[in-house]
Amino acid sequence: MAEINQEDILHLLSQRLASFANPELEITPETNLITQLAIDSIKLLNLIMELEDHFDISIPLNALTDVLTVRDLANLIYRIMSDSK
Amino acid sequence: MNLLEKLDAAAAARKAQLPTGLSAFGIPIEEIYSPTEARIGERRILLLGTNNYLGLSFSPECRKAAHEAIDKEGTGTTGSRMANGNYSGHRALEMEFADFYHCRSCIVFTTGYQANLGTISGLIGAGDVALIDGDSHASIYDGCILSGADIIRFRHNDMADLEKRLRRLGDRSKNTLIIAEGIYSMLGDQAPLAEIVSLKNAYNSILLLDEAHSLGVLGETGQGLAEKTGLINQVDFITGTFSKSLCGIGGYCVSNHLQLDQLRYVSHPYIFTASPSPSTIAATRVALRLLRDGSKLREQLWRNARQLYSHLKMIGFQVGPEPGPVVATILDNPQQALALWNGLLENGIYVNLILPPAAPEGKSLVRCSVNAAHTSEQIEHVCQAFSKLHSSIIQ
Numbered sequence: 064m065a066e067i068n069q070e071d072i073l074h075l076l077s078q079r080l081a082s083f084a085n086p087e088l089e090i091t092p093e094t095n096l097i098t099q100l101a102i103d104s105i106k107l108l109n110l111i112m113e114l115e116d117h118f119d120i121s122i123p124l125n126a127l128t129d130v131l132t133v134r135d136l137a138n139l140i141y142r143i144m145s146d147s148k
Numbered sequence: 149m150n151l152l153e154k155l156d157a158a159a160a161a162r163k164a165q166l167p168t169g170l171s172a173f174g175i176p177i178e179e180i181y182s183p184t185e186a187r188i189g190e191r192r193i194l195l196l197g198t199n200n201y202l203g204l205s206f207s208p209e210c211r212k213a214a215h216e217a218i219d220k221e222g223t224g225t226t227g228s229r230m231a232n233g234n235y236s237g238h239r240a241l242e243m244e245f246a247d248f249y250h251c252r253s254c255i256v257f258t259t260g261y262q263a264n265l266g267t268i269s270g271l272i273g274a275g276d277v278a279l280i281d282g283d284s285h286a287s288i289y290d291g292c293i294l295s296g297a298d299i300i301r302f303r304h305n306d307m308a309d310l311e312k313r314l315r316r317l318g319d320r321s322k323n324t325l326i327i328a329e330g331i332y333s334m335l336g337d338q339a340p341l342a343e344i345v346s347l348k349n350a351y352n353s354i355l356l357l358d359e360a361h362s363l364g365v366l367g368e369t370g371q372g373l374a375e376k377t378g379l380i381n382q383v384d385f386i387t388g389t390f391s392k393s394l395c396g397i398g399g400y401c402v403s404n405h406l407q408l409d410q411l412r413y414v415s416h417p418y419i420f421t422a423s424p425s426p427s428t429i430a431a432t433r434v435a436l437r438l439l440r441d442g443s444k445l446r447e448q449l450w451r452n453a454r455q456l457y458s459h460l461k462m463i464g465f466q467v468g469p470e471p472g473p474v475v476a477t478i479l480d481n482p483q484q485a486l487a488l489w490n491g492l493l494e495n496g497i498y499v500n501l502i503l504p505p506a507a508p509e510g511k512s513l514v515r516c517s518v519n520a521a522h523t524s525e526q527i528e529h530v531c532q533a534f535s536k537l538h539s540s541i542i543q
């Protein structure tokens with residue numbers, strides 16, 4: 064995959080997450096996935112599989128314990144992609 | 149929010165999600181008459197939501213063995229297998245399981261939940277990988293979390309998806325434990341074991357199969373999916389439970405790898421808990437023998453399963469992908485599921501209600517499970533009740 068930076072990942076995530084949110088909510092990097100987007104545990108697990116396929120990486124579920132916001136998730140993906148180069 | 153306020157918030161959120169008037173969870177069974185009948189409130193009901201697949205819960209031989217064990221060895225062991233709780237009966241049952249599976253080692257645990265916790269957390273650790281089916285039971289998830297390994301899910305029973313994820317792991321696939329179940333407890337479907345085995349061989353991984361719902365149900369002697377598919381020697385570790393077809397409480401892991409024994413020294417869910425009571429062990433030993441010789445019971449079980457599955461499908465309910473002792477009716481929303489569940493109860497039939505997020509893909513399930521003690525008349529009565537309810541529930 065071509066070089067991708069954190070901002071690209073954030074942008075892509077925000078677009079994808081819009082489908083979970085009510086249309087009035089503006090998704091920012093600080094939006095909380097669980098409390099603001101109401102993504103329950105199953106939805107989150109399925110989203111992770113989708114993101115794994117999109118970026119062709121493995122995202123271990125245990126790494127999600129530190130993920131609260133959209134930015135946290137983007138950072139995690141970026142870190143995994145950098146490590147796997 | 150303090151800790152208690154968080155629980156209040158969670159309770160409020162749960163209430164808000166449920167259809168009104170719901171009291172389907174944890175209703176007490178007042179009296180139990182047989183493997184198929186009980187009393188709830190004032191009503192005599194047909195039990196169609198147990199995991200008593202071979203109908204052995206009132207077996208005279210098992211009860212006699214349990215009584216004798218209580219009289220001889222007391223009500224509880226009061227200690228761990230690694231200390232004062234290791235009785236000769238525990239060891240004998242381990243040998244009998246190893247003999248049943250024609251394999252070299254077995255460990256008995258206090259529950260099936262702990263069998264998964266103890267086996268998984270003993271086999272993998274930080275830096276290793278658990279590659280698990282997306283519909284795995286909570287005990288598998290929890291075992292993986294306890295292990296500290298990296299947890300990756302593959303899409304339920306999707307072999308192209310499993311392969312993709314194995315490929316992504318590169319070299320790490322050698323330190324990967326793939327986990328699947330013989331029969332999945334929600335929809336009653338079976339794992340594609342032949343494909344899983346060939347992938348695990350191609351990628352040099354290790355395979356654990358949880359036969360909780362398939363023990364006693366599949367295979368000539370009831371070993372489970374591994375026996376039915378002739379792949380018993382290709383599965384590295386098999387876990388299972390006494391709490392379903394064996395009608396006790398407890399769990400086990402069997403393997404041809406002698407390294408299994410090492411888990412006794414490292415696995416907290418094995419060490420730091422009391423061993424199963426003598427009566428449980430005694431009854432389970434007899435139940436295992438009945439299960440092994442139970443081909444007649446399996447025939448009746450499967451007749452019942454096919455009768456119910458084909459009827460529900462014929463009258464237009466959406467059901468799981470294949471027939472089996474777990475027959476799930478899949479409904480679009482919780483209101484429909486609750487209406488069906490209530491309607492069945494009014495017809496004297498008790499089944500399980502499963503609402504999101506517990507059910508796969510946001511669906512709601514009315515989950516029936518048949519057993520070998522159900523008569524075909526009882527199953528016919530259930531079929532008629534479903535037929536009566538169909539038009540009022542599915543518009």
Ligand SMILES: Cc1ncc(COP(=O)(O)O)c(C=O)c1O
Binds near residue numbers: 397
């Ligand atoms: C697939 C699976 N594994 C393990 C268990 C745990 O078994 P037990 O009830 O003996 O703790 C269950 C039971 O709910 C199960 O469905």
